[in-house]
Amino acid sequence: MATSKIYLYPVWIRIWHVINALMFILLLLTGISLHYSGSGFNLIGFEASVGIHNVCALILTFNYGVYVIGNMVTKNGKYYRKWRKNLVPKLWKQFVFYAVGIFRNEPHPFPITKKQKFNPLQKVAYVFAMYFGMPLLIISGIALMVPDLIGYKVFNVSGLIFYDVLHIIVGFVLSVFLLIHLYTCTLGDKPGTLFKSMVNGYHEEHK
Amino acid sequence: MKKTPTTILIALLLTFSFILNAQQEDTAKLKSVYFEVNDYVEDNEGCLKCHGEQKFKLEDAFGRTVTEHMCPDRFVDRDKYYSSVHKSFSCTDCHSYDLFEFPHPLEARIEEKMICMDCHGYDESYAQYHFETIEVEFQESIHNIDEFSCWKCHDPHSYKAFMRNADDIEAAVLYDNEMCLSCHANFSQFMVLTDRGEINLVESHDWLPNQVAHFRSVRCIECHTEINDSILIAHKIMPKTEAVKNCTECHSRDSHLMHTLYKFQVKEDRKAGFANAIILNNSYVIGANQNIVLNWLSLLVFGLTFLVILFHTVMRIIKLKDK
Ligand code: HEM
Ligand code: HEM
Numbered sequence: 001m002a003t004s005k006i007y008l009y010p011v012w013i014r015i016w017h018v019i020n021a022l023m024f025i026l027l028l029l030t031g032i033s034l035h036y037s038g039s040g041f042n043l044i045g046f047e048a049s050v051g052i053h054n055v056c057a058l059i060l061t062f063n064y065g066v067y068v069i070g071n072m073v074t075k076n077g078k079y080y081r082k083w084r085k086n087l088v089p090k091l092w093k094q095f096v097f098y099a100v101g102i103f104r105n106e107p108h109p110f111p112i113t114k115k116q117k118f119n120p121l122q123k124v125a126y127v128f129a130m131y132f133g134m135p136l137l138i139i140s141g142i143a144l145m146v147p148d149l150i151g152y153k154v155f156n157v158s159g160l161i162f163y164d165v166l167h168i169i170v171g172f173v174l175s176v177f178l179l180i181h182l183y184t185c186t187l188g189d190k191p192g193t194l195f196k197s198m199v200n201g202y203h204e205e206h207k
Numbered sequence: 208m209k210k211t212p213t214t215i216l217i218a219l220l221l222t223f224s225f226i227l228n229a230q231q232e233d234t235a236k237l238k239s240v241y242f243e244v245n246d247y248v249e250d251n252e253g254c255l256k257c258h259g260e261q262k263f264k265l266e267d268a269f270g271r272t273v274t275e276h277m278c279p280d281r282f283v284d285r286d287k288y289y290s291s292v293h294k295s296f297s298c299t300d301c302h303s304y305d306l307f308e309f310p311h312p313l314e315a316r317i318e319e320k321m322i323c324m325d326c327h328g329y330d331e332s333y334a335q336y337h338f339e340t341i342e343v344e345f346q347e348s349i350h351n352i353d354e355f356s357c358w359k360c361h362d363p364h365s366y367k368a369f370m371r372n373a374d375d376i377e378a379a380v381l382y383d384n385e386m387c388l389s390c391h392a393n394f395s396q397f398m399v400l401t402d403r404g405e406i407n408l409v410e411s412h413d414w415l416p417n418q419v420a421h422f423r424s425v426r427c428i429e430c431h432t433e434i435n436d437s438i439l440i441a442h443k444i445m446p447k448t449e450a451v452k453n454c455t456e457c458h459s460r461d462s463h464l465m466h467t468l469y470k471f472q473v474k475e476d477r478k479a480g481f482a483n484a485i486i487l488n489n490s491y492v493i494g495a496n497q498n499i500v501l502n503w504l505s506l507l508v509f510g511l512t513f514l515v516i517l518f519h520t521v522m523r524i525i526k527l528k529d530k
Binding site: 034035036037045046047050098102103105161164165168169172175176179180183 | 416454455458459491493494496497498501505508509512513516519520522523526
C-alpha cells in the first residue's frame with residue numbers, strides 16, 4: 001500500500017482556520033449564555049459573556065477579512081469557484097456515497113486531488129457558510145454592537161429586533177454547519193486523517 | 208383660467224387649507240388654548256410678564272426703566288405650565304398675593320409651600336394614584352433630607368402624569384429621566400441641597416456597557432427603587448449600594464422590567480412567540496425577549512442532526528467490524 005501525500009492546506013489557511021474555529025466556539029458558548037441568560041443555559045455570566053462575545057467577534061471579523069482577501073490573492077480561492085456547475089447530480093452522487101457507498105467500501109466519487117480539494121457537498125457547504133452565512137452574521141452582529149448605525153426604529157418597532165433575530169438564526173444555522181462539519185471531517189481515510197491534514201497541511205491517502 | 212369643476216375644487220381646497228393653516232398658527236403670546244384650560248390667564252400675566260420672559264423691565268415711580276435678565280431657575284414656561292396637571296391654577300393658588308409686590312417681600316418668599324398631600328391625601332378621587340403609599344415611600348427614600356420635597360422632582364409648573372398616559376414609552380423614559388437629571392446632571396441644583404461633591408453619572412455607571420442605549424430605554428428608577436407592585440411608579444429610592452447591578456435582572460426571561468417599566472402592559476405577553484413581547488414595542492432586550500418558537504425549533508433541528516450523525520457513526524462501526 002502506497003501513501004500519497006498532497007500539500008493542500010497552506011500555512012495561512014491553517015492559521016486562519018484555527019483562529020476561526022476557536023473564536024467560533026467561544027462566540028457560540030457566550031452567544032448561548034446571552035440568549036438563555038438567567039436560566040440554566042447561562043454557562044458564563046451575562047456580563048462576562050458580553051465582554052468575551054464582543055472581543056471574539058472583532059477578532060473573528062478581522063480574521064474573516066484575512067480569509068476573503070487570502071482567497072482572492074492566493075490559489076486557494078480556486079477551490080471555491082464553479083460550485084454551481086452540474087450541482088444537483090453531483091450533490092446527489094456525493095450524498096448517495098455518504099448514505100450507502102461508504103458502508104460498502106466503495107471508492108470516493110470525487111477523489112481529492114491537487115485540482116479538487118473539496119467534494120461537491122463540501123464545496124457548497126463551505127461557500128454558503130463562508131460567503132453567505134458569515135457576512136450576514138457579521139453585519140447583524142455589528143448592527144447590534146453599534147445600534148446607532150441602523151435606524152433606531154424600523155416599522156415603529158425597535159430595529160434591534162430584526163438584526164437580533166437575524167443574528168440568532170444565522171448563528172444557529174452556522175452552528176449546525178459546525179456540527180456537520182466536525183462529523184464529515186472524520187470521514188477521511190481514518191477518523192483522524194483530515195484533522196491531521198489541517199495541522200500539517202498534507203492530505204494523505206492510502207492507495 | 209377656465210372654471211372647470213377641477214379648478215374650482217382646487218381653489219376651494221386651497222382656501223380651505225389657508226384657513227386651516229391660519230387656525231394652527233397661534234403665534235400670539237397668549238394662545239387660545241390657555242384660556243380653554245385656565246380662567247386666570249390674565250391674572251397670571253401679572254407674574255408671567257416677568258417670570259414668563261427671558262428679560263423683564265423694572266420701572267420706578269419716575270418712569271425710569273431698566274431691563275434685566277430673568278435667571279433661568281426662576282423662569283416659568285407658559286406652554287408647559289398650561290399643559291401640566293395643574294394647568295387650571297392661578298399662580299396665587301399656591302403663592303402668596305404679596306408676590307405681586309416687587310421686590311418680593313421676604314415673608315412671601317420663605318412662606319411654607321403646600322405639599323401634594325395637603326390637596327391629594329386621602330381623597331377618593333385620586334385613589335388610583337396612591338398618594339399615601341408614595342408619601343411613605345418617599346420618606347423612606349434616600350432623598351428624605353432637609354428642604355427636599357415632592358416638588359423637587361415634580362416641577363410645580365410643568366409636571367405631567369406622563370407614564371400613565373404614555374403611548375410612547377421612549378418619550379416617557381426620557382421625561383422621567385430628565386426629572387432626575389435636573390439635579391444629577393446639574394451640579395448647581397444638586398449642591399443647594401447637600402454638601403456632597405459632584406457625582407459624575409457617566410463615571411459611576413461605567414460598568415454598564417452601551418450606556419446611551421440603556422439610558423434611552425430604561426429609567427433611572429428601574430435600577431434605583433425597590434419594586435412595589437401596588438403603585439405605578441415606585442418612589443423608594445435606595446442607597447447606591449442597593450441599586451440593580453446584575454445584568455440578568457433585566458436580561459432574562461423573568462425580567463425585572465416587567466415589574467417596573469412595563470408593569471401596566473404585561474398582559475400583552477407573547478406576541479409572535481416572543482417572551483415578554485410588550486418590550487418589543489420599544490426595545491429588544493437580549494435574554495428577556497427570547498423567541499420561544501425559535502428556541503424549540505432550534506432544539507429540534509439540533510436533535511435531528513445529532514441523531515443522523517449518531518446513526519451514521521453506529522453504522523460505520525458495525526461495517527468496520529464486518530470487514
Ligand atoms: C460565530 C458565531 C456567533 C454566534 C453563534 C453568535 C450568537 C449570538 C447570540 C445567541 C446572541 C444573543 C442574542 C439574543 O439572545 O438575543 C448574540 C449577541 C450578539 N452578537 Fe453574536 N454570535 C456570533 C458571532 C458574532 C459576530 C461575528 C459578531 C459581530 C461582528 C457578533 C456580535 C454580537 C453582538 C454585538 C451581540 C449583542 C450582545 C453583545 O453586545 O455582546 N456576534 N450573538
Ligand atoms: C473545532 C472546530 C473545527 C475543526 C476541528 C475543523 C476541522 C477542519 C478540518 C479537519 C478541515 C480540513 C478538511 C476539509 O477541508 O474539509 C477543515 C476545513 C475547513 N473548515 Fe473547519 N473545523 C472546525 C471549525 C470550523 C468552523 C467554525 C468553520 C467556519 C465557520 C470552518 C470552516 C472550514 C473551511 C472553510 C475549511 C476549508 C478550508 C480550506 O482548505 O480552504 N471550520 N476544518
